[in-house]
Amino acid sequence: MDSRGPEEEVLVGDLIKIVDITKTYQMGKTQVHALRGLSLTITESEYISIMGPSGSGKSTLLNVLGMLDVPTSGEYIFRGTNVAELSDNRLAEVRNREVGFVFQTFNLLPRATALGNVELPLIYAGVSRKDRKERAQAVLEQVGLADRMTHRPNELSGGQRQRVAIARALITKPGIILADEPTGNLDSKTGIEIMSLLDDLSELGHTVILVTHERSIAEHANRNVELLDGRISRDETNR
Amino acid sequence: MLGILVGVTTIILIVSLIAGLDGMVAKEFSRVGTRVLYISRSQWGKEYFWRAPQIGQKELDAVKRVYLTEYVVPYRQSRGGLMRNGVELQNMQIVGTTEDFHLVREIPIVMGRFFSRFEAEKATRITVIGWDIYDRLFPGGEDPLNQYVEIDGIPFRVIGVIEKQGNMMTNMSGMAADYNAYIPLPCANKMFGRWRGITIMASAPSEDLVYDLEQELRMALRAVRGLKPGEPDNFGINRQDFFLNEFRNATKYMWAALIGIAALSLLVGGIGVMNIMLISVTERTREIGVRKALGAKRRNIMLQFLLEALIVCWSGGLIGAIIGFFMSAIIAAVSPLVFVFSWPAVALGTAFTSGIGIFFGLYPAIKAARKSPVEALRYE
Numbered sequence: 204m205d206s207r208g209p210e211e212e213v214l215v216g217d218l219i220k221i222v223d224i225t226k227t228y229q230m231g232k233t234q235v236h237a238l239r240g241l242s243l244t245i246t247e248s249e250y251i252s253i254m255g256p257s258g259s260g261k262s263t264l265l266n267v268l269g270m271l272d273v274p275t276s277g278e279y280i281f282r283g284t285n286v287a288e289l290s291d292n293r294l295a296e297v298r299n300r301e302v303g304f305v306f307q308t309f310n311l312l313p314r315a316t317a318l319g320n321v322e323l324p325l326i327y328a329g330v331s332r333k334d335r336k337e338r339a340q341a342v343l344e345q346v347g348l349a350d351r352m353t354h355r356p357n358e359l360s361g362g363q364r365q366r367v368a369i370a371r372a373l374i375t376k377p378g379i380i381l382a383d384e385p386t387g388n389l390d391s392k393t394g395i396e397i398m399s400l401l402d403d404l405s406e407l408g409h410t411v412i413l414v415t416h417e418r419s420i421a422e423h424a425n426r427n428v429e430l431l432d433g434r435i436s437r438d439e440t441n442r
Numbered sequence: 443m444l445g446i447l448v449g450v451t452t453i454i455l456i457v458s459l460i461a462g463l464d465g466m467v468a469k470e471f472s473r474v475g476t477r478v479l480y481i482s483r484s485q486w487g488k489e490y491f492w493r494a495p496q497i498g499q500k501e502l503d504a505v506k507r508v509y510l511t512e513y514v515v516p517y518r519q520s521r522g523g524l525m526r527n528g529v530e531l532q533n534m535q536i537v538g539t540t541e542d543f544h545l546v547r548e549i550p551i552v553m554g555r556f557f558s559r560f561e562a563e564k565a566t567r568i569t570v571i572g573w574d575i576y577d578r579l580f581p582g583g584e585d586p587l588n589q590y591v592e593i594d595g596i597p598f599r600v601i602g603v604i605e606k607q608g609n610m611m612t613n614m615s616g617m618a619a620d621y622n623a624y625i626p627l628p629c630a631n632k633m634f635g636r637w638r639g640i641t642i643m644a645s646a647p648s649e650d651l652v653y654d655l656e657q658e659l660r661m662a663l664r665a666v667r668g669l670k671p672g673e674p675d676n677f678g679i680n681r682q683d684f685f686l687n688e689f690r691n692a693t694k695y696m697w698a699a700l701i702g703i704a705a706l707s708l709l710v711g712g713i714g715v716m717n718i719m720l721i722s723v724t725e726r727t728r729e730i731g732v733r734k735a736l737g738a739k740r741r742n743i744m745l746q747f748l749l750e751a752l753i754v755c756w757s758g759g760l761i762g763a764i765i766g767f768f769m770s771a772i773i774a775a776v777s778p779l780v781f782v783f784s785w786p787a788v789a790l791g792t793a794f795t796s797g798i799g800i801f802f803g804l805y806p807a808i809k810a811a812r813k814s815p816v817e818a819l820r821y822e
Binding site: 266272300310327375 | 728729732733734735736737738739740741742815816819
């Protein structure tokens with residue numbers, strides 16, 4: 204162990220520094236070690252994919268990265284702050300600002316319009332009604348849904364729904380876009396469109412973290428990380 | 443559930459209807475003023491003085507000598523029949539009294555006049571009749587003044603007609619007047635037996651002198667009857683609000699029962715609301731997870747679900763209020779009861795339904811707020 208603390212090793216451009224994290228939880232009588240001392244550094248604007256079979260700790264790592272869960276031990280330093288030690292409320296604030304989620308099942312509010320769905324993170328951020336609406340409109344235009352703003356999810360195709368979800372993820376100008384099997388519920392053609400959109404976002408400078416079990420999707424990223432049994436088994440950057 | 447909340451607010455509105463009834467009764471009973479004391483043979487509501495002597499001339503004179511009295515009006519009530527031109531009204535109330543009766547009782551005369559003092563002291567056969575008697579004995583708007591009617595076979599000249607009271611409550615209490623015929627006291631004494639069943643009304647010049655008047659009257663009557671100190675009164679001095687208090691006493695149990703039913707319904711309704719909310723929370727577990735992922739804090743989630751519980755309660759309450767409003771209006775339209783739209787009742791109902799919403803919605807709301815985002819997102 205270095206005598207200097209991990210914070211001092213954070214370089215300019217290091218967005219995320221995960222140091223030696225473990226995650227253990229109780230299932231009935233057994234203890235499950237989902238993550239066993241995992242370390243990972245992600246810099247700004249990286250396009251990174253995380254792959255692994257069931258039980259590899261992929262979902263747990265995703266939850267930790269997304270600040271939905273705190274590790275049992277170890278540090279998660281996000282832009283210089285150790286978020287592993289934050290209270291629930293503070294965690295929610297940071298998550299709101301810095302993490303844009305894109306889920307496999309879209310997870311849109313069924314009774315709200317596209318506009319209303321995209322606005323939601325800004326509501327929790329305390330942004331005024333007028334500003335919310337303007338920003339939501341802008342970001343929906345950016346993903347190509349300017350003419351669908353007042354539609355409800357059940358009036359949209361799968362691809363359109365995922366684009367609303369991506370717009371929602373973008374609206375707080377987050378540090379990372381965390382996409383969990385973003386094409387899992389889409390046909391191959393729509394899947395290609397969505398991946399193309401994520402590729403564009405990466406080119407624009409967003410940090411995109413892609414969690415998937417499909418190699419063809421993972422290869423859109425230029426850095427591939429593989430997990431096995433709660434540890435990183437492979438970490439390759441190409442291009 | 444919602445239906446129960448509806449029923450509850452209906453009850454609240456019916457309560458306001460009963461409040462209206464109470465108010466109306468109180469108004470009627472106090473219309474004649476609380477300045478009047480009634481001297482009679484016994485104390486109302488208490489046992490009858492068997493061997494108490496009748497109220498007679500000497501008591502009347504004694505009362506008249508009391509300085510604090512504004513009016514002193516003796517009266518007696520008997521039942522008799524009125525007849526004119528073959529139309530017969532049986533079992534009417536015949537009131538024998540003196541010239542100030544209509545002033546103490548504040549009964550307006552719409553035609554003609556009441557007796558004069560001279561007429562009242564002699565046994566002049568004149569009468570002032572109530573509106574319904576006039577209406578039935580003089581159909582077609584015939585002018586009744588100076589016409590004759592027969593009271594128990596004896597002809598009386600009509601000199602006045604009293605304004606229609608039309609009110610069920612006061613008609614029932616016998617204090618007014620639509621089926622009354624008023625004749626001078628000496629006539630009543632001749633027809634129905636001398637000095638029997640007399641009540642003397644004594645009014646005080648103002649409300650705050652009523653108590654003093656009562657004391658003065660008591661002293662005067664005890665003196666004139668030669669009662670020794672320590673001997674109980676053998677007469678009664680009664681207050682106007684006796685009837686109102688009796689009414690309120692009787693309705694006291696009704697109020698208690700109603701409030702009990704309302705409370706029970708509210709409880710059941712509240713539990714229903716809590717159930718709805720719990721189911722809603724479970725069904726929207728995923729949504730809660732998503733919101734939390736997007737940055738919602740516990741407080742946000744809790745307030746969201748609490749607000750929903752309140753809206754459920756308010757809408758139930760509103761529907762109930764509207765239904766209750768219409769029901770009360772309909773009841774008021776087909777009965778003599780007056781419809782009172784009581785804003786306090788609305789405020790009370792709103793406060794109650796809000797309280798129910800918050801109280802029974804709190805547990806589900808807290809449950810929602812506590813869901814862990816990771817597990818919630820995994821929920822199918």
